[in-house]
Amino acid sequence: MNDPIVLAYSEEQEQFRDVVRDFLSKVSPESEVRRLMETDEGFDRTVWHRMATDLGLQGLIIPEEYGGSGASFRELGVVLEQMGAALLTAPYLSTSVLATGVLLRCGDDSARADYLPGIASGETVATLALAEESGRWDLEDVETRAVRGNGRWRLNGTKNFVLDGHVADLVLVAARTASGVGLFAVDTRAGGVGREPLSTMDQTRKQARLDFRDAPARLIGAEGSAAEVLPVVLDLAAVALAAEQVGGARRCLEMSVAHAGERVQFGRPIGSFQAVKHKCADVLVEVESAQSIVQRALWAASEPGDDLPVLAAMAGSYCSDAYVRAAAENIQIHGAMGFSWEFSAHLYLKRAKSSELLLGSAACHRRRLAGLLGL
């Protein structure tokens, strides 16, 4: 490990971060977040295309040969932090982390060539469908079946909690065959896929329930390859989500500090009271700690090495807790206003709590970590 290098963003990364932040402040102000979260689609296709064409965000970690820019996971982290801070409502985690992650690691050049350019260009919204009734992202719980007949695969079963499943053009589905659980690409326009949006607590991230009835599918990689591919993809997703969480937590802290410095009660800014000041200090400590973990974890996600599982579990546990704490304290510091619909603090709490439950709770991450550490 070469820690000192890991823990500071490079100058280029910081410039890139500023570009992304400026872009998001224009295309995803709070008013847009609120508009989009009330829509069925939940994102703005024009903005989605500009993300791809102006900044190349969807193709960030896609190799140049497939139309991307071949950047590392560290640059992806920079983007996700800013998206988390802005509560961007768009199918980015699903498309550019989950689906892209599967395609990059599936060992199937032909699938890569067929799908990645569309993702990079902003044409294709894609996602991964793994969890079923239990909601757990666990291969053991997969009951959806893939059956081959007349040279074509067809899927039957139900996937639940599919991120952006209601708008995805391409769904990568984990389905069971005789050789174990494999990965299958389903074109949602090709029929056989019923989609039902879920009503989510976090309105800024949409989820859906997908019913596959003899849905035509294409095998990605080898049969039964999910056991090899998905654990890595889920670790990467945990790191990506953690970057988003840190970005959100830091924004909550900034909101708290700004309010505490301005709001006067009992003849003083409330931030001069230790009850508020120390709350902010404690949140600062957690945000900085979370940031340190995320930067280290992004490094692990960028380089070959065997420390990714430990760092993903660490990041998943710590950043989930830190974000929920920062979002809850932000409401508290804002008082009745923080609790009101009109002010944005509640949107962050809902995002924070839902993010914690998305890929397994903080406690689940710790249980996994105990195993990895031999404790």
Added chain:
Amino acid sequence: MNDPIVLAYSEEQEQFRDVVRDFLSKVSPESEVRRLMETDEGFDRTVWHRMATDLGLQGLIIPEEYGGSGASFRELGVVLEQMGAALLTAPYLSTSVLATGVLLRCGDDSARADYLPGIASGETVATLALAEESGRWDLEDVETRAVRGNGRWRLNGTKNFVLDGHVADLVLVAARTASGVGLFAVDTRAGGVGREPLSTMDQTRKQARLDFRDAPARLIGAEGSAAEVLPVVLDLAAVALAAEQVGGARRCLEMSVAHAGERVQFGRPIGSFQAVKHKCADVLVEVESAQSIVQRALWAASEPGDDLPVLAAMAGSYCSDAYVRAAAENIQIHGAMGFSWEFSAHLYLKRAKSSELLLGSAACHRRRLAGLLGL
């Protein structure tokens, strides 16, 4: 349950409390606590006799026919709270809760008649020896054996963490026979008992390791009766200890508040800073909550009924945590002085942490409670 009656001390109980407090403030000021904790015996026999003759404390819950005053466990709770507050260094928990508890519940009138009057009069220091190498107060871990030969029982084995075992005249020993674990009375002056004082973190409560080598013993109650008697006695002991803990925690809070009101830093009493004020408020909430639990638990310990195990586990868990918290915050609020040997705050922390570990940790109590509640 008739809660409202339970939760307030009666006027008589409050008067009794004041008498005990005044007595302890005279016989057990900090200077005496410090003197006695450095001695081998760890208590003052003159004071011990005065406790019995002037206030009847050792005989409090012993029936009048055996020389006691036949009061309820609620009065015992009043006494223990004050002893905890004063850090009284005397073999009271061992003699008047553990040993007395066993004798009262052993169903052996002859043993009661032989031993209880000596306890009530202050002649006899007594204790219970249950834990062995593991330190757990669990019948399963008992390996000490009792064997009958020539009409006499003899004990062989080693007991550890025996409260006041180094000074007890009478030791009630849990020992294994063919009929399970039974209870045996051993006169430590009769030979066959090796005693080694333990070096304890809490110097105000002494413990010892006892070696029994063919020690002559008297069977108390029926053979194998420990399984019936000891669980109740241990529940009572947990409630008694919780009363002591609340008394200690409240004293810590009083010390904190007094210091915070007087000590000036940055031109203000430190208690006017919210960091200190809110810490005190949080400790107050825990002390009052602990007090409510203890008063309810003392009621359960006084009356026949089946709610004792739940309340004992509740009290053991909550009051252990509350005392450690109050003692630790007391050190923090006193700053460097709180951390110094010369000031008494550390004595309370040591008592608090040791008390938590004495009869099973707070977490153990919660595990037991989960079972009792069917969770």
Added chain:
Amino acid sequence: MTGLLRRLLTATPPASTDETVFLERQFDLGLAWVQFPVGSGGLGASRSLQAVVRRVLTQAGAPTQDEYLRNALGVGMIAPALVEHGHREQWNRWLRPLFTGAEIWCQLFSEPGAGSDIAALTTRAVREGGEWVVNGQKIWTTAAHRARRGLLLARTDPQAPRHRGLTAFVVDMGAPGVEVRPLRQIDGSAHLNEVFFTDLRVPDADRIGGEGEGWQVALTILMNERVSIGGGVADEGGGAIAEAIELWHRTAVRDDVMRDRLVRLWIQAESARLLNLRAAHNYDTNVPGPEGSIAKLVYAQLKQQVYELCLDLKGPRGMLFGSYNMHHPEDHVPDDFEIQRRYLFARGDSIGGGSSEVMRNILGERVLGLPKEPRPAG
């Protein structure tokens, strides 16, 4: 009093009597608030007897405290302040319809610039002959949209020091010059309102207490509020842990770490319940003391932690929700996602009715006697 109770229950048997009729009769017999003066819903008796009345009537199936919840603020907080600071003519006009629920009351204290800090209010009342002209804005007002009357705190003397320039009035919420706008909260519901006053005219006869004595009126209400919220949330708090336990039994994937959290919270809920019984005992026998502040603080934290655990127990299903559509609480239709709603709503428990920070100040200063924050220099 036993005789009066018997008369009430005999003349108007709860089972066969219209609720309003029963409550009118209860008021007329002086059994509404026994500690109030005769003729004003009371008997001039000791406050401790109210607990007896409550117990007897509840056992007899009379409208319980739950029924009063429609007008909880009026019955529990405002009425005692009217009796303490108002006069008989006012009692005669307001107390009976208040008790029966015919007239709902709200409390008009908080302002955008003054949430916890009531002494900083700026809503103005200016005297013009026998009337006062009120201009300003109130916020976070419970039940304002269905209230007939409101207890208003307004500044009548801008020159006086902060606390001293306030006066209390009763305002007619239907009068011209009063506009009520709903405020949505975190879960989309509108429990609270904004209230705007534009040249509202209030007769001087509706002033409560003397000019400049509004702070004392507010204090009476706030002390009663904490006891009331303490008592009210006691049941809710108990409800929360019961929900968690029920959910635990229905949860398939459980582990020891969650179990330990649940048991810990169960102990806290039980200790809070026992603590609250002590507080209720004091409330019944004495003037409201600071125990309500402990209860409020404890229950706010407890409910937040319990619902946090509930969501964790639900796992991915905790991410689901019903509808965020705006609605008044009385129109709420429960769905399958009530626990999520309560999780969100519990964040308000440490804010409304005095924030947890203010509660800790009160405990530190009023119970423990620690020194107050110094006023800033200048």
Added chain:
Amino acid sequence: MTGLLRRLLTATPPASTDETVFLERQFDLGLAWVQFPVGSGGLGASRSLQAVVRRVLTQAGAPTQDEYLRNALGVGMIAPALVEHGHREQWNRWLRPLFTGAEIWCQLFSEPGAGSDIAALTTRAVREGGEWVVNGQKIWTTAAHRARRGLLLARTDPQAPRHRGLTAFVVDMGAPGVEVRPLRQIDGSAHLNEVFFTDLRVPDADRIGGEGEGWQVALTILMNERVSIGGGVADEGGGAIAEAIELWHRTAVRDDVMRDRLVRLWIQAESARLLNLRAAHNYDTNVPGPEGSIAKLVYAQLKQQVYELCLDLKGPRGMLFGSYNMHHPEDHVPDDFEIQRRYLFARGDSIGGGSSEVMRNILGERVLGLPKEPRPAG
């Protein structure tokens, strides 16, 4: 610089050279603190190069930072203040023996009436010709019993506002008029001392900085102290979690609740280590910033929680202890109960060197820019 390092290691190979001789040579070559002026143990180079020196020398087996710990206060905190606020004649007298450890230094700031609040000091220094006469008492002084010199903060102008009337001096701890009494702590050891000054005479040549500029000198030291404590406790903090894990593996009766606590603390320790690496990076390249305050706060809490867990893991054995006999830390002989001792001692981590409350103030005010507490009126 690479050449100088080579010369040092060639002329005095660490393996075969007496430690003091090596350190003297290191000082003379300007490799003690490279950012210091030439001739005073430095090269006038960038502070960031010190990290390189440290790495090269550590790899070569030279006396490491651990060796400096005998005089950690002197090397890490006092020397930078001497260079920033003193003058060359003073550097010539003091820096070399300070670096080699021939003269141990202590810091004489805290007083019984002024722990966290240094501006409230009352120890007096009165000028008499070319000397100052010092009277007063200091407390909580680390290493005073073995220190040859101390950096004293004393009040020279009682009329000036609190911060402005202080001046810094170097005092000879062996001079008449200095009495050192050990102070026992929670575990019986005497890490700290009281120091009494009775008509101690200090030459004006030993004044550091101008009259009334003592506050600036103290600030330089305190900023370095936090970085140093942050850095120092980083290793200790890592040590604590390592101890807990080692104990976990030796513990027979374990459960999932304890395991979760352990993993949680492991994550915190690891995040603190990573955070500290960022802080060290800044320390090597910039002037000491506020990161030290974060580290100090985090490690204090972490160590307390880790040792709490350790005692819980030990169960009944956690009640046992070695000896409470008074001893200086350098005379401590480890026994089987070191974890209990550290549990007790960890309570001091949130008190000494700036309490956790003060650290939170610093983070809130200096990092987040929140407003300070107002000074009390009058």
